[in-house]
Amino acid sequence: MRGNLLLTQTGDVWGLYRIQTTSIPRQNEKETASYKRNWKQFFEELTDYKDFHLMMYPQEFRLGERLDDLKQDIAMDADDMAGYYLQETTNLLEQRLGKLTKSDFILGVRLKMENIKVDADLKDNMFSAFSRVTDTIVNLLGWEQDVSVSFFQQFDEAEDELSKLVAMVGGVRLTEEEMIYVNRYNFLRGIDHDVSEQSDDATPEGITNTVIDPTSSSSLKLNAEGDEGYISFLVVDEFHHNMAESELFYEAQSLPFSVEVDIKAQAENKSKTKMNVNLKKQQLRQSAREQNQVGDETDASVSASDYLIRGLQDEIKKDDVNMFNWVAVIIVDGETKKDCLQRAKLVKRHMKAAGITCRIPVADQLSLFYQFLPGKSLDITNRNWLQKTTQDGLAENFFGVYADVGSKVGFFIGWIDRFEKHKDLASAIGSSRDPIFFHPFLANQQVKGSKTRSPHVLITGDTGNGKSFLAKLLFIYISMMDVKSLYIDPKKELRKWIRKVMLSPQVKRDYPLFVEHLKKFHFTTLDAEDESNWGALDPIVFLPPMQAREMIETIFSQVYSFKGKDDIHTAFLKAVTEVLERKEQGEQVGSKHVVDILCKHDESMIRKAGEFLAEVTNDSIMKLCVHDGSQDALSLHQRISIVEIENLDLPEVTDSVESYTNAQMKSSAVMYALGKYCELFGQDKEERTAEFIDEAWMLTSNPTGRKVEKQMRRVGRSYKNALFFISQSTKDALREEESGNFGVAFAFDEPTERDDVLKWMNMEATEENIDMLEQMYQGQCLFKDYYGRTAKMSVECLFDEWAGAFETIEGTAVAQAEEKYL
Secondary structure, three states: OEOOEEEOOOOOEEEEEEEOOEOOOOOOHHHHHHHHHHHHHHHHHHHHHOEEEEEEEEEEOOHHHHHHHHHHHEOHHHHHHHHHHHHHHHHHHHHHHOOOEEEEEEEEEEOOOOOOOOOOOOOOOHHHHHHHOOHHHHHHOOOHHHHHHHHHHOOHHHHHHHHHHHHHHOEEEOOHHHHHHHHHHOOOOOOOOOHHHHHHHOOHHHOOOOEEEOOOOOOEEEEEOOEEEEEEEEEEEEOOOOOOOOOHHHHHHOOOOOOEEEEEEEEOOHHHHHHHHHHHHHHHHHHHHHHHHOOOOOOHHHHHHHHHHHHHHHHHOOOOOOEEEEEEEEEEEEOOHHHHHHHHHHHHHHHHHOOOEEEOOOOOHHHHHHHOOOOOOOOOOOOOOOEEEEHHHHHOOOOOEOOOOOOOOOEEEEEEOOOOOOOOHHHHHHOOOOEEEEOOOOHHHOOOOOOOOOOOEEEEOOOOOOHHHHHHHHHHHHHOEOOEEEEEEOOOOHHHHHHHHHOOHHHHHHOHHHHHHHOOOEEEEEOOOOHHHOOOOOHHHHOOHHHHHHHHHHHHHOOOOOOOOHHHHHHHHHHHHHHHHHHHOOOOOOOHHHHHHHHOOOOHHHHHHHHHHHHHHOOOHHHHOOOOOOOOOOOOOOOEEEEEEOOOOOOOOOOOHHHOOHHHHHHHHHHHHHHHHHHHHOOOOOOOEEEEEOOHHHHHOOHHHHHHHHHHHHHHHHOOEEEEEEEOOHHHOOOHHHHHHOOEEEEOOOHHHHHHHHHHOOOOOOHHHHHHHHHOOOOEEEEEOOOOOEEEEEEOOOOHHHHOOOOOOOOOHHHHHHHHOO
16 A cells, blocks of 8 residues: 555556445435536546445544543633533433444445556566465565556556545545554454554554454354454345435435445446346346237236337446446344344345345355455456446435534534434434534634634524423533533523523532533523612613613614604714713713603703603613613623523514514613624634524614624624524524625424425425425524535433423423323
8 A cells, every 4th residue: 555555466566545424315306316417517527537436434433532622712610510411421321322423424435447658577567476476475575666666656646546536435545554443444344443553553463453254144253462353244046127326325325324335336348237237138028029929918028028128228328427337235243143144134124115125145244345345346246236327326315425414623513414204303313323513713713624703603593492401401402511602591481491400409419510611600680670770781880881872762762753853863972972072081881861851951852851751761670771880790701600680571573663563662772782792792702612502583684783793793703702693583684685605594483484494494385395494393403504404403411400400391290191091
């Protein structure tokens, strides 16, 4: 081996490449078809290379290493708690799934030899040497150095041409270290091993350091490094006639355990293809004539074959259609022979349900083992299980597609759901092997492959579908990070359930680290009936002058219309200017002083307007925004803050602004002031901040609120700030001119907006996708990540003590009885 090149004893040189995985929702028909067309074109280009190998093997996920890397973002005061729960994440996931893996895709291609000029000198002509002599003689002549350096240099130009071709499907060269492990893996299937140790210690000489015992039928026993395991090869015998949507590689990933899938393929010469097709056509017609001569009707299978042959003849007449011979295998492993064969039988049943017939060869396990080693060309003289298709058929296998969404390093938040229907959420979670991890601060870190620079997160969905549960799960995770976080909770739900958890004797006894962490949450309740809260959101107190002027006008506009009252409006603005100047001079002032100035104005009409504003703001929730400056505003320095609003009369999301009551208009004014506070909260460039805005639709129900919310989102693009926007409707947050402001989105079902949701989530608004949204259970949503990938997911919190703090609906005894009689 040298670099990504592999030299075989027959003198063939193969190049090996890793195909970067692509995540495509299966329901996206156009995107799926486009992907397959790209691979169809690629297989056309591979025709000249003749032999190639498609490999999908379960690569170790290295969960422990990923979570160790995440610890770099943990806050010092949460180090113990985070360390415990990150380790618990590893323990619980490995307990459920065993060793976590992800599908890795490798492409091997035999290089074209006809363009390579070989020096006539035997010492440099290693190709000739390998064709005629054994390894022993080569070693005796001391030519190892020539093999590893000078010999391979002859293939640099040919390999470079191939690598450019492979790049069209996202292929990159393997390193020599990766080459050694990929080859060594064939001899370690079913044997517990550490990938990093194998990569560090492995040498080309040690690749085959395994004892293979073929004496057991239907399986092979491998013994290496003091451990043993069993493997079994299943061959794919039959597909649908036209291979449409067979998607072998993707289908195998939905099994409840990891498997390996390999295809060895060889392009067929066109002249040979034409001859074989013509011969087959004659055979079919002869069969039909014989059946008709004895009075029988032509068999359906003969008619179907004749139809396919005629279609194939038409295809072959096109210059861009080629025929390929190929064999596909699915490889399973197990600690014991019984485990291995049970898995093999499960693969057969699973694939049969997908329209793919598999067999377990009893006596051919060893030959299949060697047939599917890298660098081995397909032996088409053995016609057992041989498939013959055009490049379209090969492309239908969906090579390189993996259900992947989220971050490579992050917190566990749930599971990808590959299936259309389940009995309930628990069964959806139990059938998945694809965990989802999420890091909330990667979007603006210029991560390779990211399609957004926005760290903001949108969480939408109808009431009761689980969006608040997800938001609170993310908030707990972020509270462990070195991030200053704020949660706006207009419903005052979080304190109730956190208090319930903290008072639980069992939680206090079994999870003391969690309880201690919850004690760090700083709750502030904006209750206008409590005098200590008056002025907590006074713009004069906590905003810079220019922003304070704008927000004061917005607040008072909610309860008083200045339209057509230019004199009053002018007097109001002058009063605001005067109060701000007094503040600059060091005087203790607040928004109430603006009203006082109007009440003392010389003109009667302006005095009356001031008296009206004084009455409106007196003894109401407006006291939170309009006060004399004698009390501090909300703190901007607490690391974990939860701001609640008591007695807030919020209108319904569907209510028009014209129908708002006076109390609702006052509540809207408070929400605008709170939004401005959130904007200021995230404007420190020296620290990372996160704000969760629950019931965020209140900020966007009219143009003024949208302006505040728009400015909040702009903060995140230039500062280290992430806004989590939690609302019932996507329309509250998404407008055509601002559609790129949310880098990540979680969309729970909203029956009236399914078309809009699918469009925003990069999915087609097909009948199938709309039905998928309708079939989702509480706790399921669509997730679109930084990379623009979308998947259906099932949200899960691994820790019961956390889940108790997120509940928004308390189950009744009758509800429990309802489930009793399922």
